[in-house]
Amino acid sequence: MAFLVVDGLTQRYGSVTALADFSLHVERGEFISLLGPSGCGKTTTLQALAGFVQPSAGRIVLDGRDITGLPPEKRGLGIVFQSYALFPHLTVAGNVAFGLEMRGLPRAEREGRVARMLELVHLSELAGRYPRELSGGQRQRVAIARALVIEPPVLLLDEPLSNLDAKLRETMQFELRRIQRKLGTTTLMVTHDQAEALSISDRVVVMDGGRIQQVDAPHRLYEQPASRFVGSFVGKTNWLQGTARGGAVELAGGLRLPLVNDDGAGDGAVAAEGSTVSLVLRPEKLRLQPPGQGRLPARVAERFFLGSQWLYRVESALGALEVACANDGRAPWPEQAEVALDWADDVARRLPAEGQA
Amino acid sequence: MNRSRAAPYALSAPALLLFALMVLLPLALTALLSFQQFSYESGVQGGFTLAAYAAVLGDGFYWEVFGRTGWVALLATLICIAIGTPEAYILSRMRPPWRSAFLLVILAPLLVSVVVRAFGWSLVLGPAGFVNQFFEAIGIGRVRMLYTPIAVVVALVHVMLPFMVIPVWTSLQKLDPMVENAALSLGASRFTVLRRVVLPQVLPGLLSGALIVFALSASALAIPGLLGGRRLKMVATLIYDEYLHELNWPLGAAIALALLAVNLAVMLGTQALIEGHYRKRLGA
Secondary structure, three states: OOOEEEEEEEEEEOOEEEEEEEEEEEOOOOEEEEEOOOOOOHHHHHHHHHOOOOOOEEEEEEOOEEOOOOOHHHHOOEEEOOOOOOOOOOOHHHHHHHHHHHOOOOHHHHHHHHHHHHHHOOOHHHOOOOHHHOOHHHHHHHHHHHHHOOOOOEEEEEOOOOOOOHHHHHHHHHHHHHHHHHHOOEEEEEEOOHHHHHHHOOEEEEEEOOEEEEEEOHHHHHHOOOOHHHHHHOOOOEEEEEEEEOOEEEEHHHOEEEOEOOOOOEOOOOOOOOOEEEEEEOHHHOEEEOOOOOOEEEEEEEEEEOOOEEEEEEEEOOEEEEEEEEOOOOOOOOOOOEEEEEOOOOOOEEOOHHHOO | OHHHHHHHHHHHHHHHHHHHHHHHHHHHHHHHHHOOEEEOOOEEEOOOOOHHHHHHHHOHHHHHHHHHHHHHHHHHHHHHHHHHHHHHHHHHHOOHHHHHHHHHHHHHHHHOOHHHHHHHHHHHHOOOOHHHHHHHHOOOOOOOOOOOHHHHHHHHHHHHHHHHHHHHHHHHHOOOHHHHHHHHHOOOOHHHHHHHHHHHHHHHHHHHHHHHHHHHHHOOOHHHHHHOOOOOOOHHHHHHHHHHOOOOHHHHHHHHHHHHHHHHHHHHHHHHHHHHHHHHHHOO
């Protein structure tokens, strides 16, 4: 049995179902992200795990023990809140020591553990400061230290990085992962930032409308989205519509693509002959060539400079497509340029039939 | 440059003028009055004497009245803290339609004339009043409450409660509700959360509420006058008597200034002692 088992968790508020039948098995030491737009039920899930809301149905089993009915103070989970929720009247050390004090640890042991934890988050020099004297990133690290010092079986993070500026957020992502790896704490993080979820998680749970849409490792989630929602929410996507014919997909304009699934094996047998097939084609998998060289003639409609990339919007027989090209020093294509689109045979991924909305 | 520096003074001039006219001037006149001579034959005379102050400090009667006023105000303040703080906490947890309804209930005493309110309490606490009927019914027997400090404290608490609830409520609203959840998640019981997390954060509000309640209670006139009766003197009623019955204005002025001094000392002392400590921590 998995370390943390969530089974059929459902949360209803009156006639509104905020969370429907959420089931997830988490292994010890895993870093899981709950990803989705606001109102998708990810925060409700976290609140139910923390014990702040009592689920309408379902079970939460932690290490073989059913904790569904336990109040938050009996669960012993570490929680990092979006607002950090530090105690403003206590120093950094006082904040971190609070949980240990509640456990009745003797002062000497408490101080030792607080000092070690502050060292881990690089805050030793600021132990005597009050929260209002700290920067956002420092508060964030106090919140993490406070949650981890009690050595919780599970760490819950509620949008932990959303209040930080972009640069700091990136640093803290790696910091968070470093601390989590070092301590091996099983972690669930709620986020609406797909880049954050992809970069630091072992697995990502994509949610929408109170339901799980897909649970997968970050790269699989990206390469093989299970539904149109996941494909659109995670990364940029070109959607192609075609018809299955003889183990291949026939696109508009007579272009044919072989049907493959995510491990590259032929998948033609799965799609019924003549059925409509949706394909995901990521912008960075497309290449722009001089006219006449690629698979499909196209024209650059607009281009955007993103620093590491150029993003082109091109018009072709397949409709408007987005193409991302690395900013590798070659001269970019100007707007209105006639070009040709090219891609490797196996880069277009078919959505599962049930995902075709 | 010059203009922009003068602007703040110009803008605050009306308020300063009003303050000087309405507070400082009467206060200065009272202070002057307290040093003037008085005799029952000829009334208030000019000149300079410390006779009024000597009378206040030298007579045990005045000490007794000041002492009584002090403990009545202190008791009213403590009861207001005990009732008002939980009340503010509950109020802050209420949902919108109920919250405004109950806020109105708390503010209601301020909407009723002090005379009406005092006579209302004398009906409730009087010998044949509602409370005594209840006491007799459960076998305690009749208790004398009207014209005792009990009635004064009860009525003071009733009217002072809003001054306690509002500042505490205001500081409660500045709290991040997640902070309580954070404490719970760290293993604190509900009671520990209140004691260790909520209370320290509302302490500045609680303190300002307590100071307001104490100052207003110590200088209350109508409630001790109407519910304390003729014989149970408090400082404000004493001042009233000196001015209007004895016509000994210098003595009345001296007592008034002594009350002001005591009130100021209590306020500044408490503020310096505790609030400075928390101000530093909370930066509020």
